[in-house]
Amino acid sequence: MTGMSPIVKTVTRWVSPFILAFGIYIALTGHLTPGGGFPGGVIVAGCFILITLAYGKERVEGIFDLKSASVTDSLASLSFLCMGLLGYVFGGGFLNNFIQSGFPGKAFELLSGGNMPIINIAIGFKVGGSLFVVFAYLALFRAIEEE
Amino acid sequence: MLPLFVAIPLGVGFLLPLIEEFRERTQFFAVTVLLETGLLLALSLVKFGEESIYRLGGWRPPIGINYVLDGLSSLILVVISGIAFVTALFAMTYMSKYENLGKFYGLFSLMLAGMYGVALTGDVFNMYVYLEVAAISSYALVGFNRGPEELEASFKYLIMGAVGSIFILLGIAMLYGSVGSLNIADISVRVSEVSDQSFILLSTALFIVGFGLKAAFIPFHSWLPDAHSSAPTPISAMLSGVLIKVLGVYALSRILFNGLNLPNLTPEILTWIGAGSMFIGGMIALGQKDLKRLLAYSSISQMGYITLGLGMGGIFMSQGKPAVATLALIGGVFHLVNHAAYKSLLFLFSGGVERIFGTRDLSQIGGITRVSPVSGATGTIGTLSISGIPPFNGFWSKLVIVIAAIWGGLYPIAGIVLFTSAITLAYYLKVQRELFLGEVAGEITDKGKISPGIYVPLLILAVCCIGLGLLYLPEIRGIVLKPAALALQEGSEYTKLVLGL
Amino acid sequence: MLTYLLAFILFAVGLYSVINKRNLIKIIMGIIIMEHAVNAFLILIGYRLSGEAPILEEGMAISEFVNTAMDPLPQALVITSIVISLGVVALMVAIAVRLYQHYGTFDITEIRKLRG
Numbered sequence: 001m002t003g004m005s006p007i008v009k010t011v012t013r014w015v016s017p018f019i020l021a022f023g024i025y026i027a028l029t030g031h032l033t034p035g036g037g038f039p040g041g042v043i044v045a046g047c048f049i050l051i052t053l054a055y056g057k058e059r060v061e062g063i064f065d066l067k068s069a070s071v072t073d074s075l076a077s078l079s080f081l082c083m084g085l086l087g088y089v090f091g092g093g094f095l096n097n098f099i100q101s102g103f104p105g106k107a108f109e110l111l112s113g114g115n116m117p118i119i120n121i122a123i124g125f126k127v128g129g130s131l132f133v134v135f136a137y138l139a140l141f142r143a144i145e146e147e
Numbered sequence: 148m149l150p151l152f153v154a155i156p157l158g159v160g161f162l163l164p165l166i167e168e169f170r171e172r173t174q175f176f177a178v179t180v181l182l183e184t185g186l187l188l189a190l191s192l193v194k195f196g197e198e199s200i201y202r203l204g205g206w207r208p209p210i211g212i213n214y215v216l217d218g219l220s221s222l223i224l225v226v227i228s229g230i231a232f233v234t235a236l237f238a239m240t241y242m243s244k245y246e247n248l249g250k251f252y253g254l255f256s257l258m259l260a261g262m263y264g265v266a267l268t269g270d271v272f273n274m275y276v277y278l279e280v281a282a283i284s285s286y287a288l289v290g291f292n293r294g295p296e297e298l299e300a301s302f303k304y305l306i307m308g309a310v311g312s313i314f315i316l317l318g319i320a321m322l323y324g325s326v327g328s329l330n331i332a333d334i335s336v337r338v339s340e341v342s343d344q345s346f347i348l349l350s351t352a353l354f355i356v357g358f359g360l361k362a363a364f365i366p367f368h369s370w371l372p373d374a375h376s377s378a379p380t381p382i383s384a385m386l387s388g389v390l391i392k393v394l395g396v397y398a399l400s401r402i403l404f405n406g407l408n409l410p411n412l413t414p415e416i417l418t419w420i421g422a423g424s425m426f427i428g429g430m431i432a433l434g435q436k437d438l439k440r441l442l443a444y445s446s447i448s449q450m451g452y453i454t455l456g457l458g459m460g461g462i463f464m465s466q467g468k469p470a471v472a473t474l475a476l477i478g479g480v481f482h483l484v485n486h487a488a489y490k491s492l493l494f495l496f497s498g499g500v501e502r503i504f505g506t507r508d509l510s511q512i513g514g515i516t517r518v519s520p521v522s523g524a525t526g527t528i529g530t531l532s533i534s535g536i537p538p539f540n541g542f543w544s545k546l547v548i549v550i551a552a553i554w555g556g557l558y559p560i561a562g563i564v565l566f567t568s569a570i571t572l573a574y575y576l577k578v579q580r581e582l583f584l585g586e587v588a589g590e591i592t593d594k595g596k597i598s599p600g601i602y603v604p605l606l607i608l609a610v611c612c613i614g615l616g617l618l619y620l621p622e623i624r625g626i627v628l629k630p631a632a633l634a635l636q637e638g639s640e641y642t643k644l645v646l647g648l
Numbered sequence: 649m650l651t652y653l654l655a656f657i658l659f660a661v662g663l664y665s666v667i668n669k670r671n672l673i674k675i676i677m678g679i680i681i682m683e684h685a686v687n688a689f690l691i692l693i694g695y696r697l698s699g700e701a702p703i704l705e706e707g708m709a710i711s712e713f714v715n716t717a718m719d720p721l722p723q724a725l726v727i728t729s730i731v732i733s734l735g736v737v738a739l740m741v742a743i744a745v746r747l748y749q750h751y752g753t754f755d756i757t758e759i760r761k762l763r764g
Binding site: 306 | 659663666672675679682683686689690693721722725728729732735736739740743744746747750751759760
């Protein structure tokens, strides 16, 4: 894969940072506005997939190769599980919100959700990593075929 | 304590592929999974017979998700953990030549997590999610060898399983639309107050089709023989021993008995589906040449017994005969436990046979008792149990089902059960004659491969096959099986336990 | 009621495609259509004409909230089921590609080593 036409490449170069930032924003404010870890992760993975499509997979491999994506995937799931178990140890129940003090949290304040933002970030990494792994493996099949 | 059942396998399931990214340590993975299943077995034995609920996230039941431990789910937990432990022990030797074992054991653990979740959860949608966790892992595990046949079987299983899941999801959607709740106990309170029962009947039908696809009842069975014969042997044992029971029969009966309070005609439908699967599965099994395919069709047939027992229990409950109903339900649950023991024994045994002869074709092999006396003996015990020869466990559970059918006046059912037992005996006699007795036939590829790692799990399961017959004694039955049957029969007790009414 | 009917028609289209088509990719598309039909049905259950987002603001009476808010639960269920269907579809596509590598075709009648 050598990439697409210059138009696509240029547009991708302009747009991809914003897509990445938007994905991170969606994941970070998931406890306040519509969105959350899953949509955020999908958007982040979409950004990397866009770069792969436009430039070929060599460009992405420097930042986010298959191995690091699947490591991210596993680590994020483990950290989600750790949050659940920490809730079990400190909060009295699996996934209990053990950080939050007041209820309900204040609206539109970033640090008001207790453990929710941490869980959302973990889910964002998990979804971003695994979606990219899915895409990369399917692209790998195609690369084998072309040889 | 209850979330640990899901959290431990989930953690192991994510940890092993992570370690594999850096280092391939086959023996370490196998030992980790063995320890994990051993720990879970100990936990489920400690928890056995206890009745408790666990509120996930601290929300009270109708709002939040809750885990329920009652007579039935604690029995199912022991069955899952026991079979998983033996299978992990078997896989330690058997799978050691394969590649990507981190992923294999990771998926194995995820499948366990899903099954524990299905067994414990008290929420319909949560049950669907866990069901999918277990099912997706099993789709991938069936195609683990990545040969053309394995992939084809996996794809077939995947399509049928996905359609089944969609039917279940549609059923859940309809149930939520008409009842307004997802908690099984809460549904059972609200379902009688709903004025328009047609949607509830429709969702019941969808549940029967959807879970029927997962449990391979007879019109929906075509994936099972392919999937079970193509999967790696430990996975065949897990699929046949626990997965189709937990995902199919257990989940279905939990929703129908405890949630929907058995809508009209469902017990009759279950009974006849069970009778049909039992009979047709047995008939097809008679003509099979491949040992694993024969075992797979026999699984369909034996699942029929379980469904039949539960369905008859439902019929007697609606006729107002609680004592007979309890007996029929005990028969179904008893057969579930027995089938888990001897069918996983037979599947593991078939893996051993394949190791010795290099093929599973019954017409090409024979005389296993002379080649490997220990595995021959365990295999004999397995076939005798499944065909219902008296001192072994299979006989006692079939006896309970037949007694319940006759006592309740369902003579045609009792006739079908007896006739199917004869068919079962016939095709296992065929296996006996061709595989165990007679001269050694076929090429013995590697005799030394039957190491203790292969036959110790077989021995454990064979001892279980003999020991489980003791459950027939009224004292032991009252402790182990009766609470499980009553959990299905006394829906109000379940509601009381969960909602604290 | 009409909207429910539309979801069912979509479901039937997907089921037809799964049962009747011979191409692996078309079967996978049938599964996707069925999944989306169920998701649409779930969303329609929780929908309320001119309803509002289910956020309880300060100074809002509970009765008013109950009368205007939409049901948020089906939407939470739908995103979960979308995630699950993502996993299933990814696995299906991967297996279909592998099968194509082995057999050189997507036709299900030619991919037939297993019988019985």
